[in-house]
Amino acid sequence: AAIEKGGFAHFMLKEIFEQPQTIFDSLRGRLDAKKGTLTMGGIREYAETLSNAKRIIIVACGTSWHAGLVAEYMIEELCRIPVEVEYASEFRYRNPVVGPGDVIIAISQSGETADTLVAIEAAKEKGAIILGVCNVVGSSIARLSHAGAYTHAGPEIGVASTKAFTAQLAVLCLVGLKIAAEKGSVTPQRFQHLLDELDQIPEKVATALKLDDQVQQIAAKYKDARDFLYLGRGYNFPVALEGALKLKEISYIHAEGYPAAEMKHGPIALVDENLPVVIVATKDSYYEKIVSNIQEIKARKGKVIAVVTEGDHIIPPMADDVIFVPSADELVAPIVSVIPLQLLAYHIGVMKGFDVDKPRNLAKSVTVE
Numbered sequence: 001a002a003i004e005k006g007g008f009a010h011f012m013l014k015e016i017f018e019q020p021q022t023i024f025d026s027l028r029g030r031l032d033a034k035k036g037t038l039t040m041g042g043i044r045e046y047a048e049t050l051s052n053a054k055r056i057i058i059v060a061c062g063t064s065w066h067a068g069l070v071a072e073y074m075i076e077e078l079c080r081i082p083v084e085v086e087y088a089s090e091f092r093y094r095n096p097v098v099g100p101g102d103v104i105i106a107i108s109q110s111g112e113t114a115d116t117l118v119a120i121e122a123a124k125e126k127g128a129i130i131l132g133v134c135n136v137v138g139s140s141i142a143r144l145s146h147a148g149a150y151t152h153a154g155p156e157i158g159v160a161s162t163k164a165f166t167a168q169l170a171v172l173c174l175v176g177l178k179i180a181a182e183k184g185s186v187t188p189q190r191f192q193h194l195l196d197e198l199d200q201i202p203e204k205v206a207t208a209l210k211l212d213d214q215v216q217q218i219a220a221k222y223k224d225a226r227d228f229l230y231l232g233r234g235y236n237f238p239v240a241l242e243g244a245l246k247l248k249e250i251s252y253i254h255a256e257g258y259p260a261a262e263m264k265h266g267p268i269a270l271v272d273e274n275l276p277v278v279i280v281a282t283k284d285s286y287y288e289k290i291v292s293n294i295q296e297i298k299a300r301k302g303k304v305i306a307v308v309t310e311g312d313h314i315i316p317p318m319a320d321d322v323i324f325v326p327s328a329d330e331l332v333a334p335i336v337s338v339i340p341l342q343l344l345a346y347h348i349g350v351m352k353g354f355d356v357d358k359p360r361n362l363a364k365s366v367t368v369e
């Protein structure tokens with residue numbers, strides 16, 4: 001087992017550190033930034049159908065659902081097609097309005113999650129086109145889909161998903177770009193810029209992984225907190241949800257993810273000197289707004305752990321702890337900003353003495369409804 005873990009204490013840590021490679025693998029053979037081309041073999045036949053979609057419905061569970069939320073923002077921005085993101089279990093049980101002209105994107109690491117599988121079976125019967133984004137090759141969801149794009153992250157052993165998530169984000173960005181190119185809804189400049197950004201992502205993730213020691217110190221400082229709040233806006237809102245989910249799953253600390261601006265409609269009532277608030281506030285079009293959210297938390301004595309872009313001078317003096325990540329276009333920034341949150345959850349879980357690879361009550365793949 002020690003050999004399988006490649007020298008790491010846990011599969012989860014190994015998988016976190018594999019991400020520069022796994023993201024590279026998910027882009028390899030598809031993206032050629034120098035030539036400015038993007039090849040997606042598994043959706044080629046359906047490229048036109050996808051670009052003509054009336055709307056896109058994303059169905060998934062857990063971490064894959066969070067990747068779906070990022071994809072909603074990506075696809076709406078790039079393709080100008082309305083996107084809905086559904087929990088597979090909710091979607092399937094309410095006789096959803098879906099039919100010809102709709103495209104379903106099913107996101108699943110295992111490709112075996114029962115709720116997701118049954119949801120797409122129903123939608124397929126009603127005439128929707130299914131695009132599968134799975135990690136496990138030949139899995140049930142992959143086989144049921146009309147078109148697909150594998151994430152190629154390799155086998156994920158840790159129950160808490162890490163490398164599958166960042167591979168999903170990379171591939172969903174490629175899918176969005178492919179549809180947008182087909183549709184003509186993205187300028188050639190923006191298309192090329194995003195190809196370049198994706199091309200640089202594995203390196204930026206490698207840089208973010210160097211934060212490990214620092215994140216471990218932050219973990220030691222806050223590991224005894226009873227609750228955590230995670231906040232983000234825009235593309236980083238789902239990152240906040242994912243950070244909170246990671247912490248819950250492996251440290252058993254109650255954590256909530258929230259869109260930062262929505263905080264004032266509830267969670268702000270929880271803020272006091274005992275509440276660590278992790279704020280994902282990298283430089284993007286929402287930046288000014290999130291700065292004022294940080295002020296609101298500090299005014300109530302909350303402890304702010306801020307994930308910011310390298311070179312940021314505004315947030316650091318306001319925060320209790322600051323984590324600097326490399327700058328990236330906001331569309332791909334979640335791939336980088338989630339890294340310290342994965343590490344934070346990992347270290348807190350380990351410090352509390354829990355089995356982070358096999359958290360209690362959770363299964364790697366939920367094949368029952």
Ligand code: G6P
Nearest residue numbers: 062063064108109110113161363
């Ligand atoms: C379980 C796993 C999660 C995963 C979710 C969806 O809850 O513990 O890590 O995100 O299922 O799984 P899928 O294989 O469909 O992505």
